[in-house]
Amino acid sequence: MxxxxxxxxxxxxxxxxxxxxxxxxxxxxxxxxxxxxxxxxxxxxxxxxxxxxxxxxxxxxxxxxxxxxxxxxxxxxxxxSPEGGCAVGVEIGVDFVSVVLTDFIAQVLWRKRIPSDPKDRQGIIVSRTEDLVQEALSIGTERGLRILGVGLGVPGLVDLQQGTLVFAPNLGWSDVPFRQMWTERFDAPVFVENEANAAALGEYYFGLARNVQTLVYLSAGVGLGGGIILNGRLFRGSSGYAGEVGHMTVDPNGELCGCGKRGCWETVVGPRAIVRRVRQALESGAESQIGTLVENDLSHIDVGVVVEAAQAGDLVAQTALEEIGVHLGIGISNLVNTFNPEMVVLGGALSLASPFLLPVVEETVREHALEQPREILRIAASAHGAEACVMGAIALVVDEILREPLL
CATH class of the missing domain: 1.10.10.10 (Winged helix-like DNA-binding domain superfamily/Winged helix DNA-binding domain)
Known part of the structure; x- marks a missing residue:
């Protein structure tokens, strides 16, 4: 003290x-x-x-x-030094749980990802997650590394002061006091953050944005979230809920969003929007190999299938991604005009589809963003792919150590 x-x-x-x-x-x-x-x-x-x-x-x-x-x-x-200690990163997604153990410089020592059923009770999923965290901590201890902390990224609103998941609509969870529960169970510092914020921090510490001071990270899972770094620090807003860019209204009479409002940005650029465009084209009789890829069960279409088809030259898939790219570029133009970032990073499903999205996004941004703020702008796909959030959870721990050194 x-x-x-x-x-x-x-x-x-x-x-x-x-x-x-x-x-x-x-x-x-x-x-x-x-x-x-x-x-x-x-x-x-x-x-x-x-x-x-x-x-x-x-x-x-x-x-x-x-x-x-x-x-x-x-x-x-x-x-x-990698021997400075170890950190555990955790992501709880809608249909999976991912846990990684890294050393102090984010070299992965162990990882495990398991599927989860959204229909399972919250307690079951949390218990399975805790078992994985304990396994990771045990491995770190066996290696003789001190435990620096546990970071958790979740798809919802987080009370940073309490370390509580306030509301996660896509999980159907509310008021989950993760910090309190896990600090007592694991006897280690616990850091809880919105998954997009965590992913942004991971990109800043370990990814493409290592030497960037102003960054907007777009995370597409079930919905669309945003993590914003200004002058090297996460921008959380006055109440800690900044970054919900997927809920910018782009069409007041548009599709109903999971948040209960209409016409949110994520309804026209998120993974569900990509799948919806493809399904509508197929249901209207468009010729596509996507039906064959999913054995004519349109409920099995996801972004991965659409990208696979687009890579094979499928016009339905390519057209859908091009249309999404335009809407994505318009929204990014607004973010560029607002925050003047050095970099915008596409994460999650957007990263997977980036070979088809990026050219359209860049052209749209050139057309719609102001010239001065876009001069320094770089738009890129995340370096971490599907592990962006869980590596961001590691970054939560490292960020605390770097800002409050253990000396």
């Missing part, structure tokens, strides 16, 4: 801030020498050396060899 003496408390705070700054530079840039860290952070050499001494003792950084030098004394390179 920090001393209550003002001078001592101020010194401890400065120490933590300096440590966090150094660790973040190592995260973003990889191996750096003490001199390199001093130049990058603006901290003097003695401060850097003192912080590095403590980080080495805690196994949060390691020395990896001498820096090549054209003259003078070569410096020792430092990087974040």
């Amino acid at each position: 920090l001393s209550t003496h003002p001078a001592t408390a101020d010194q401890a705070l400065v120490r933590r801030l300096n440590t966090a700054l150094i660790m973040d530079w190592l995260r973003r840039r990889g191996a750096l020498s003490r001199a390199g860290l001093s130049a990058a952070t603006g901290l003097n050499r003695s401060t850097v050396s003192s912080v590095i001494h403590d980080l080495l003792e805690e196994h949060l950084v390691r020395e990896v060899g001498l820096q090549p030098s054209e003259g003078g004394r070569p410096g020792m390179l430092l990087e974040l």
Whole structure:
């Protein structure tokens, strides 16, 4: 606990801030020498050396060899150490549970994904999830790694202060106090976040956006969520519920959304919208190989099937994805004009369909976004694919460690 003496408390705070700054530079840039860290952070050499001494003792950084030098004394390179500890990432989806165990630099040590039935009671799914988390923690302990924490990404509204899933319409769950339950059960810090926010953080820490400060992440599962990072921090809004971009109204008289409103953006660009367009085309008599792929059972059509057909040249599939791309691009244009991000990342089902969506999205954004904010914009598919959220759950733990170092 920090001393209550003002001078001592101020010194401890400065120490933590300096440590966090150094660790973040190592995260973003990889191996750096003490001199390199001093130049990058603006901290003097003695401060850097003192912080590095403590980080080495805690196994949060390691020395990896001498820096090549054209003259003078070569410096020792430092990087974040995988031996700093382990973290467990968890995603509870509508029809699956995914758990991964990683070391401190997000190298996966163990993973398991199991199907779940949306018809199962909440208690059954939570119990199965807890069994997987315990298995992961046991493996980490057996490897001699300290447990840094458990991160959880869920498709719904989250009370960040309490670590409670407030409402998840696609799961049919409400008021699930995950932090309270799991902190007591696992004796480890627990961090709970909306799945899109978690995925955005994962992309920022471990993916394409490692050196990006402003990012919009679009996560398409059953619906469409958004994670927004501004100036290197998750933007959660005044009550913690920011990022519900899928519920921007684009057509007041449009399709009924799962939220109970009409014409939400996710009703025209989400996975259900992709499938609905294809089904409508098939039901109207359009020729397509999709019927063969699903053995003429249209209820088996999903985004994966549509993408498979599009890759084989199926015009129904390609047309559906092109139409979705236009609506997606228009919505992204609004986000670009609002947040001026350096990057927009397509995740989940959008990532799977990105080879067909991206060209249309980019063209639509050029037509509809203002020229100045789009000049620096890059639109890309997530680096993590189906594991974007669960790796984001790992990022929740790492984010806490980097911002509040264990020193």
